[in-house]
Each structure stands twice: as C-alpha cells, then as structure tokens.
Amino acid sequence: MKAIVNKDLCVGCGACTGCAPEVFSLGDDGLAQGSAFTADQKDAVEDARSTCPVEAISTED
Numbered sequence: 001m002k003a004i005v006n007k008d009l010c011v012g013c014g015a016c017t018g019c020a021p022e023v024f025s026l027g028d029d030g031l032a033q034g035s036a037f038t039a040d041q042k043d044a045v046e047d048a049r050s051t052c053p054v055e056a057i058s059t060e061d
C-alpha cells in the first residue's frame, strides 16, 4: 500500500507527519510526501488521512 499526498491541496501543516512519521515527511518545498506503508502502519495512515485539514491524503494498494 502507498500513501499519496495531493500537493495542490497540502498546506504543510505537518499533522500527517505527527500521526505517521514513518510514512509522511515534509519535503524541501514544505509540503508533505507519502511513501509505501505496511499493514501494521495502516491505522496510523488512516489517522493521518482523517486528520488532514484539507483532505489531501489518499491511499492506493
């Protein structure tokens, strides 16, 4: 599974990196980027997805 951040929506608040720091990071552009994640990280990714204030996070299998 992979977490995807829509950079057109992301405002760089960092909330996702707090929920799932192993999956999300802030890039040099100040916006978040997602990465591949494992089944045991799924709940943390879901927390990030639901916490994101601009609904910029999606996932794909």
Ligand code: SF4
Pocket (backbone or CB within 6 Å): 005, 009, 010, 011, 012, 013, 014, 015, 016, 017, 031, 032, 051, 052, 053, 054, 055, 056, 057
């Ligand atoms: S929570 Fe959403 S808006 Fe905030 S940094 Fe993450 S993707 Fe961007």
